[in-house]
Amino acid sequence: MTDRARRLRGLRRVVPEGRLGRAEARASRPVEVRGARPRRRGAQPKVVALGGGMGLSASLAALRRITGDLTAVVTVADDGGSSGRLRDELGVLPPGDLRKALAALCGDDDWGQTWARVIQHRFQSHGDLHDHAVGNVLIVALWEQLGDHVRALDLVGRLLGAHGRVLPMSAVPLELQALVKGHDPDRPDDVDTVRGQATVALTPGEVQSVHLVPSDPPAVPEAVEAVLDADWVVLGPGSWFSSVIPHLLVPALLDALTQTKARRVLPLNLAPQPGETEGFSPQRHLEVLGRHAPKLALDVVLADEAAVPDRDSLTEAAKRLGAAVELAPVARTDGTPRHDPELLAAAYDRIFRMHGRIGPWR
Numbered sequence: 001m002t003d004r005a006r007r008l009r010g011l012r013r014v015v016p017e018g019r020l021g022r023a024e025a026r027a028s029r030p031v032e033v034r035g036a037r038p039r040r041r042g043a044q045p046k047v048v049a050l051g052g053g054m055g056l057s058a059s060l061a062a063l064r065r066i067t068g069d070l071t072a073v074v075t076v077a078d079d080g081g082s083s084g085r086l087r088d089e090l091g092v093l094p095p096g097d098l099r100k101a102l103a104a105l106c107g108d109d110d111w112g113q114t115w116a117r118v119i120q121h122r123f124q125s126h127g128d129l130h131d132h133a134v135g136n137v138l139i140v141a142l143w144e145q146l147g148d149h150v151r152a153l154d155l156v157g158r159l160l161g162a163h164g165r166v167l168p169m170s171a172v173p174l175e176l177q178a179l180v181k182g183h184d185p186d187r188p189d190d191v192d193t194v195r196g197q198a199t200v201a202l203t204p205g206e207v208q209s210v211h212l213v214p215s216d217p218p219a220v221p222e223a224v225e226a227v228l229d230a231d232w233v234v235l236g237p238g239s240w241f242s243s244v245i246p247h248l249l250v251p252a253l254l255d256a257l258t259q260t261k262a263r264r265v266l267p268l269n270l271a272p273q274p275g276e277t278e279g280f281s282p283q284r285h286l287e288v289l290g291r292h293a294p295k296l297a298l299d300v301v302l303a304d305e306a307a308v309p310d311r312d313s314l315t316e317a318a319k320r321l322g323a324a325v326e327l328a329p330v331a332r333t334d335g336t337p338r339h340d341p342e343l344l345a346a347a348y349d350r351i352f353r354m355h356g357r358i359g360p361w362r
Contacts, residue, residue, distance in 0.1 A: 044069045045231040045352060048262070050169070050247045051075070052097040054338075055238025057104035059267065060164065062344035063234065064105055066352075070164030071226040072101040073253070075246045077176040077212065080198030082122070082132045092140050093173050097243075098153060098166055099135035105162035115160040150222055167223045169250055175213040176242055180205040197242045202275045209292065210241045212249045219252035227253065230262035232352060235298075237267045237339065240277050240285055248293040258295050265351055266323070267302040267330075267344070271337035282308050283317035290321055298323035300351050304330045307337075326351055 044067045049059050052075035063070050076093045078084065083096035103120050106112035119135030135156075142152035153166050176197040182188040182205035191208060194200050200210065227233060235257075236244045248254050257264070266289075272280045280288075282303055290296075301318040305327040308314055318325045328347035332340045 046226075046229060046262075047071070047232045047234065048073060048226045048230040049234040050244075051236050051238040052078070052243035052246075053100065053238050055236060055243060055269065056097070057100045058339040058341065058344060059234055059237065060101055060104040061341040062339070062348055064107075064163040065341065065345040066349050068163065070105070071223075071230075072105070072164060072166045073169050073220075073223045073226065073247065074098050074101050074166060075174075075243050076168045076170055076172075077174040077197045077242065077246055079175070079196045082136050084198065085132070086136060086140055087173055090140060090144075091173070092143055093149065093168055093171070095136040095139040096133065098168060099133060099139060101166045102135065102153070102156055102160055102162055105157070105164045105166065106160050107163060111161055119156075119160070150220065165226075167220055167226065169219060169223055169247055169253055170217040171220050172214070172217055174217055174246070176200055176210060176246060177213055178203070178210045178241060179208040181208055182206055200276065201239055201242045201273070204275060206278075207241050207276060210245055210249070212246060216251050219250045219256075224252050224256045227256040227262070228260050230260060233257065233260060233262045233264045234348075235264065235266050237269045239273060240269070240280075240288065242276065245289060245292050248289070248296065254293060254296070257293075258297075263299040263355060264297070265300040265302055265348075265355075266298050267339075267347075268304075268307070269337070270304055270307050270331050270339065281310065281313070283310070283313045286314075286317040286321060297321060300324055300326055300355055302326045302328065302330070302347055302351065304328065306331065324355075326354075 046069045047063055047067050048071045049056060049063055050073045051059065056072060060072055074097045078094035078096050079087060081096065083094035086092055087094045099119055103116040106116040121134045122131050123129040139152065139156060142155060143149060146152045149168055149171055157166060175195060178194045178200045179191050180194045180203050181191045183192045183194055183203050185204060194203055238244050268282050268285055272278055298321045301323045303314065308327065315325050330339050330344045330347050332338045
C-alpha cells in the first residue's frame with residue numbers, strides 16, 4: 001500500500017464527548033441533519049466555499065472532486081501585484097483571487113489543465129505588461145464589455161469548463177484595515193492602523209482586529225443566495241485576517257452565514273503564516289474568528305493531526321463555537337504546509353458522510 005493510500009485510509013476523528021453519541025457506530029450509513037431541507041436520494045450536495053488566494057484554491061481543487069454543485073465566494077480586498085495595478089488604473093475589483101479560484105475549478109483533462117495554465121500565465125517583459133496575469137486581463141476585459149461582474153465570471157467559467165461557479169463577495173473594491181500592535185518595531189507596544197491587504201499580510205506586528213472600508217459593503221446577491229441555499233458552507237483555509245475573516249465583515253453575507261440551514265465546516269491552516277498569524281496556535285485561529293463574528297456557529301473544524309500539538313485545547317475552542325473537531329491527514333507529503341487536493345477531498349467526503357450527507361453521489 002502506498003503512503004498516500006495509507007493516509008487516505010488513516011482519517012481520524014475527535015468529537016467532544018457526548019456530542020454525537022454513537023456516531024462511530026453509525027459511520028457507515030447516512031445521517032439525517034435536523035432542519036436540513038429534504039433532498040432526493042442520490043442528489044449532490046450544494047457546497048459553497050468562501051475565502052481567497054491559495055487556501056481557497058486548495059479547497060476548491062478538493063471539493064470539485066466530490067460534488068458538481070459548487071460555488072466559490074471570493075474576497076475582493078487585494079491591492080497588491082497585478083490585481084492592485086489593475087484596480088488602481090481602472091477602478092475595478094481586484095481579479096487575482098477570482099482568477100485563482102477559476103483555475104482551481106478547471107478539470108484534470110487536457111482542456112482544463114491547458115486553460116488553467118493559460119489564465120495563470122504571467123507576462124515577462126520590460127514594459128507595462130510585466131507580471132500581469134492573462135486571466136486578470138481577460139476577466140477585466142469582460143467586465144468592461146458586459147458591465148456585469150457575475151455574467152463575466154460565468155462566461156469565463158464556461159470557457160474554461162470550470163467545475164463550479166465563482167462569485168465576488170462584494171461588487172465594490174474593498175480596503176482591508178487592521179489594528180496592529182508593534183507594526184513599528186521601534187514602538188513594540190503601540191497599536192497602529194495598517195491599511196491594505198498586502199501590507200496586513202506581511203506586518204511584523206500582532207494583528208488585533210481587521211475591518212473593511214467601506215464598513216458596510218454590499219454583498220453580491222448571488223453570493224448571499226448561494227449561502228442560504230447551500231447544504232454545506234466551507235470557510236477557509238487561507239490567510240486568516242486577509243482572506244477568511246473579511247467574509248464575516250460584509251453584513252449581508254454574515255447574516256446569510258448565521259441564518260443558513262447549511263452545515264458549516266472550517267478547515268484550519270497547516271501552519272501559522274509569517275507576519276499575519278505568526279505564533280498562532282490552531283485554537284487561537286478559532287478565538288480570533290469568534291471575536292470578529294460572535295454570533296456565528298460552526299459545525300465541524302477540520303485540522304491535520306500533525307498540525308495540532310494540543311488536541312484538548314482545540315476541542316474546547318471548537319466547542320465554544322458549537323463545533324466538533326475532525327482530524328485527518330490533509331497535508332502534502334513533501335513537507336510543505338500545503339493541502340493535498342486528494343487527501344483534502346477524502347476528508348471533506350468523510351465529513352459530509354458523518355455529519356449530514358444524504359444519499360450517494362460522485
